Amino acid sequence: MQMPFRGSWGGFMLSVLTPLMKIVEIPFVLVQKFFGVRRVAWVFLAPNLILFALFAFIPIYLNFAYSFTSGGNILLEDRPDAGWENFRTLTACDNYLDPNSCERDVFWRALFNTVWFVTLQVAFMVGFSLVTAIILNREIRARGFFRSVFFFPVMLSPVVIALTWKWILQRHGILNASLDAMGYEPVWWLVDRQWAFAWSVFLTVWAHMGFYTLILLAGLQAIPRDVYDAALMDRASPWRTFRHITLPLLSPTMLVVLVLAGIKGVQTFDEVYAFTGGGPGSATTLIIQYIYETGFGGAPRLFGLAAAASILIAGLLVILTGLQFWANRRNVDG
Amino acid sequence: MANAIAFLTRTRGRNGRWDWTDWVSYGYLMFGVFIIFGPILWLMMSSFKTEADIYRYPPKFLPHVQETVMVDGYDDPLPLYSIVSGEHKGRTLAQLRRVGLVAQMIDPRNPDERLKVNISDREAIESVGFAFGNYTEVFERFTLLRYFYNSTFITLVTTAIALIANSMAAFALSKYQFRGRTAILMVVIGTLMIPQTVVLVPLFMVVRELGLVNNLWGVIIPSAATPTGVFLLRQYMLTIPDEILDAARMDKASEWKIFWRIILPLSAPAIAVLAILSIIWRWNDFLWPLIVLSENEQFTLQLALNSLQGESIIEWSYLLAMTVLTLLPVTVVFMFLQKYITTGIASTGGK
Numbered sequence: 001m002q003m004p005f006r007g008s009w010g011g012f013m014l015s016v017l018t019p020l021m022k023i024v025e026i027p028f029v030l031v032q033k034f035f036g037v038r039r040v041a042w043v044f045l046a047p048n049l050i051l052f053a054l055f056a057f058i059p060i061y062l063n064f065a066y067s068f069t070s071g072g073n074i075l076l077e078d079r080p081d082a083g084w085e086n087f088r089t090l091t092a093c094d095n096y097l098d099p100n101s102c103e104r105d106v107f108w109r110a111l112f113n114t115v116w117f118v119t120l121q122v123a124f125m126v127g128f129s130l131v132t133a134i135i136l137n138r139e140i141r142a143r144g145f146f147r148s149v150f151f152f153p154v155m156l157s158p159v160v161i162a163l164t165w166k167w168i169l170q171r172h173g174i175l176n177a178s179l180d181a182m183g184y185e186p187v188w189w190l191v192d193r194q195w196a197f198a199w200s201v202f203l204t205v206w207a208h209m210g211f212y213t214l215i216l217l218a219g220l221q222a223i224p225r226d227v228y229d230a231a232l233m234d235r236a237s238p239w240r241t242f243r244h245i246t247l248p249l250l251s252p253t254m255l256v257v258l259v260l261a262g263i264k265g266v267q268t269f270d271e272v273y274a275f276t277g278g279g280p281g282s283a284t285t286l287i288i289q290y291i292y293e294t295g296f297g298g299a300p301r302l303f304g305l306a307a308a309a310s311i312l313i314a315g316l317l318v319i320l321t322g323l324q325f326w327a328n329r330r331n332v333d334g
Numbered sequence: 335m336a337n338a339i340a341f342l343t344r345t346r347g348r349n350g351r352w353d354w355t356d357w358v359s360y361g362y363l364m365f366g367v368f369i370i371f372g373p374i375l376w377l378m379m380s381s382f383k384t385e386a387d388i389y390r391y392p393p394k395f396l397p398h399v400q401e402t403v404m405v406d407g408y409d410d411p412l413p414l415y416s417i418v419s420g421e422h423k424g425r426t427l428a429q430l431r432r433v434g435l436v437a438q439m440i441d442p443r444n445p446d447e448r449l450k451v452n453i454s455d456r457e458a459i460e461s462v463g464f465a466f467g468n469y470t471e472v473f474e475r476f477t478l479l480r481y482f483y484n485s486t487f488i489t490l491v492t493t494a495i496a497l498i499a500n501s502m503a504a505f506a507l508s509k510y511q512f513r514g515r516t517a518i519l520m521v522v523i524g525t526l527m528i529p530q531t532v533v534l535v536p537l538f539m540v541v542r543e544l545g546l547v548n549n550l551w552g553v554i555i556p557s558a559a560t561p562t563g564v565f566l567l568r569q570y571m572l573t574i575p576d577e578i579l580d581a582a583r584m585d586k587a588s589e590w591k592i593f594w595r596i597i598l599p600l601s602a603p604a605i606a607v608l609a610i611l612s613i614i615w616r617w618n619d620f621l622w623p624l625i626v627l628s629e630n631e632q633f634t635l636q637l638a639l640n641s642l643q644g645e646s647i648i649e650w651s652y653l654l655a656m657t658v659l660t661l662l663p664v665t666v667v668f669m670f671l672q673k674y675i676t677t678g679i680a681s682t683g684g685k
Contacts, residue, residue, distance in 0.1 A: 021594060028590040040589045044506035045518060047499040051559035054540060056525040062536030074542065132366065135359045146363045148672045149370055155668045155675070157618035159636045160661045163643060163653065164373045167380065174376060177392035206369070214676055238355075267531045270620040274640050288531050288621075295535045296625050307535045314532040 063314075066307035072300045079304070086308035107309060109282045110290035117201060117286060118265035124205045125212055125261050126254070132209070133216035134246075147217070151210035158270030161207050166190070166275060169199060190276055193283035200272045200284045207271060208264070212257050219253030220246070255327040263320045266313065287313055374661075381654035382464040388651050399463035403428050403442045413458065415439065420455035427451065468655035475652065476638070477630075478659070485617060485634040488553050493612040495558040497605060504567035505593050509579060525561045530622060538625055552626040553634075557616060563608050566678075570604035571597060607678035610671055614664055635660045 032040050062076070070082035094101035099108035132150055136143055153161065168175050169189040176186035189195045223246065231241045269288035272278070278285035278293075291313070295306030376395075380388060383397040402411035405428055412428035415437075427439040427449065437456065439449045472478055506512075507519060530537065537556060538547075546552030574597065582592045598605070620636050627633060633641065639660060642653055668675060 021590070025588055025590040029588050032589060037583075037589065038510055038512040041506040041510035041512045041515070044502040044510075044589075044593070048503035048559070048564065049518075051499060051555070052521065052525050052561075055537060055556040055559045056533070058540055059533040059536035062539055063533050066535055066539070074539070076539070131362070135362055138355075138359055140359060140363070144673075146366070147676065148668075149367050151672070151676055152665075152668065153370060155614055155618075155664050156661055157636055157664070158620050159639045160657050163639065163657045164377045166643070167377060167650065167654065168373055172389065172391045172393075174393055180392060263529075267529055269531065274620070274643070277644070291532075291534060292621070292625070296538070303535050303539075310532045310535065317529065317532065 063307050063310055066303055067311055068304070070304045072302075074301075074303070082304060086304045087312075090305070090308055090312065104305075106282055106285065107290055110285045110287045113197070113283070113285060114266060114268075114287040117197075117268065117284075118262060120201045121204055121265050121268075122258060122261045124201065125209055126257055128205060129209050129212035129216050129257070130254075132213045133220055134242075136213070136217055137220040147214070150213050153207045154210045156207065158207070159274045161203060162271050162274035165199065165203055165206075191280055193280055196276050196280060196284050200275060203271055203275055204265075204268055208261075212261060215257055215260075216250070216253060219250050222253075223249045252327070256324070259320060259324040259327050263317060263324065266317060266320065377654060378658055380650075381468055381658045382466070383651075384465045384467060385651050387465070388654070396462045397464050398460040399465055401459045401461055405440065405442050405445045407445060412440075412442075414442075415451075415456040416459055417451060417456050420452060422449060422451060422455075426459070427456070429456075468651045469659075472652050472655045472659070476642075476656075478638075478656070480631065481633050481635045481638045484550060484632060485636070488550055488557075488619075488623070488634060489613055489616040492554045492557045492616045493609055495554065496560055496563055496612055497609060499558060500560065500563035500608070501567050501598060501601065501605060502593065503564045504571055505597055507564070508568045508571040509574075509576065509597070522561045522564050525559070530556075534621075534625060537622075541626060547626055548629050548632055550627075550632060553619070553623050557619065557622060560612070563612070566608055567601060567604055570601055574600050607674050610667065610675055611678050614667065614675070617664060 027043050028040055031043050065076060066079070067086055068082055068084070069076070069079035070085060071079050073079050089103045090107055092103040093108065096102075096108075099105045099112060102108045136147055136150075140146065167173060170176075171186070171188060175189070180186055187195060189199055227245055227249070228241065231245055236244075267288055268286055269292065272284055272286055273289055273292075276284045278289050287309070291306045291309050294302045294309065379395060379397055380393075384399060386400075387394075387398055401414045403414050404411050408430075412430065414426060414428055417423055417425050417427060425441065428442050430438040430440060430448070432438070432453065435453050437451050437453050439451050439456075441447065441449070503522075507515065507522075541547060541552045541556060544552070544555075546555070578596060578600075579592055582596055587595070618636065619634070620640070623634050623637055624640075627637060630638075630641075635656075639653070639656055642649070642656065
């Protein structure tokens with residue numbers, strides 16, 4: 001292709017951009033002329049605010065509106081008012097510890113799964129990232145290399161992660177072959193309820209551990225060297241140094257990691273959905289998958305119920321996020 | 335040699351002595367490398383295997399291909415077998431065809447004589463070799479380029495829109511003193527608190543009202559509104575001294591020119607980090623495209639992968655090749671830019 005202007009891409013871009021910028025400039029100049037320079041800020045804010053309004057605030061409002069309606073119609077004005085019915089059926093249970101006794105048993109199963117899932121995931125996540133961060137904080141050769149290795153899965157797409165492990169865990173996969181070779185019975189990893197759940201937890205820890213390791217490593221490196229030197233002078237044992245210096249000084253970062261891992265844990269969907277599809281049965285169905293399937297999975301599309309479930313989960317998340325801000329503040333102050 | 339070992343085992347500041355904690359540390363790290371790269375390596379190896387090799391049990395680590403031989407009078411190369419028992423034991427024969435439990439074989443050196451061999455008497459002759467058939471077939475059988483285009487288009491356009499909108503907002507929030515600034519900041523924090531995952535239903539309704547369902551723009555526009563980007567850029571722009579702006583205003587530069595010609599170039603490092611992060615996030619996005627795009631034509635790579643593996647009989651040979659193709663771009667980006675990515679993610683706290 002021949003460049004129409006000045007014979008180069010740079011020149012071409014400039015010749016397009018310069019007039020464009022002149023046009024873009026007009027509203028800024030006008031606002032400045034009539035409303036003063038400070039009000040120009042609003043023109044700069046406008047594109048982002050429009051996006052936020054359309055795709056964050058209106059949806060939040062609509063979510064409440066939909067949660068009080070029922071039926072399969074899509075348009076809000078066509079949907080019959082249901083009052084608190086959606087919330088009632090979601091929370092109707094004879095015995096809250098037994099999902100089978102609930103009117104919406106899958107919701108409760110998903111909720112139980114999520115609570116278990118988040119608890120286990122956060123425990124293992126924090127445990128492994130702490131160990132990894134502490135080791136990486138030692139005088140390690142090729143530290144940058146190892147750090148990137150642990151971080152690499154964070155970059156991968158959830159579907160790729162799920163497929164990679166599914167390929168390993170399938171009936172005739174390499175893991176079963178290794179077990180076979182060592183004289184153990186092969187296992188149907190993703191058909192067994194407990195194994196499927198355990199592997200889902202493993203999968204998410206494998207995928208996201210590097211991120212938390214990075215945060216904890218930064219926290220460890222922020223601990224001043226001379227504190228350790230003082231401990232060394234006092235002949236404190238490595239364990240005592242860790243217990244009484246490292247852990248307390250790291251605790252603000254730990255708090256951030258705990259809460260962040262909790263928030264992300266509750267929102268887990270992609271990996272597990274692509275990995276097990278929520279099965280076997282509903283053994284690995286998490287709460288976001290429940291919302292997705294209730295609202296979009298198949299007919300009838302129960303938008304009202306899905307919206308109501310979202311609000312209950314949003315409540316949980318807002319509490320967790322509140323904790324996060326509190327933790328962050330402590331982190332900054334401490 | 336001794337020097338090399340001393341070099342490899344040296345730890346800084348400890349006179350080169352290794353105590354048990356060093357062994358444990360490096361042991362743990364090597365195990366980590368194995369656990370993280372092992373599966374990826376296995377995936378890549380498997381994707382270069384032929385159909386038969388993929389379903390071999392127990393599997394071999396390296397891909398193997400069966401050796402073939404050209405025989406006069408036959409157009410296609412014939413697979414080679416060594417005969418391990420029976421009357422032809424010890425010979426190397428090429429197979430013409432298989433009928434039930436019996437294979438019709440010929441000796442490549444004497445192609446006129448047809449031999450019947452029980453299939454349990456023969457063993458395929460194989461050597462290590464990479465088969466690219468899965469990759470070529472994936473391109474032939476699926477509209478892979480379409481998915482690739484969809485993914486790329488969504489990723490790049492979303493990133494461009496997000497960068498423009500976010501940098502403008504960040505500029506306003508960092509360099510202007512106006513009434514309502516605190517309120518807007520609170521609003522941004524507020525959107526940070528409401529993750530997309532919990533407003534799926536109404537978000538879908540909004541996109542539907544805009545007529546963007548089953549349209550790539552229905553994925554692009556909502557994903558462009560990320561409060562994270564505003565925060566990241568604002569944090570950076572706060573470090574740019576206000577005097578530069580004042581000087582520009584003295585020279586009668588318009589506010590837009592100040593932004594476009596001064597602030598943006600000065601914020602280039604932060605914008606670059608945000609761009610890389612955004613590209614990776616959008617490339618990997620799954621839930622929102624899953625809801626908006628329901629027609630195969632519009633599928634992103636991630637959706638296509640997921641729909642393929644959801645079928646009752648998983649065709650692993652194609653799936654593995656496609657998985658490798660999907661993870662490749664991100665891996666390449668990571669290899670070259672890992673320093674920026676790690677610091678960027680650490681400072682934004684994830685998405």
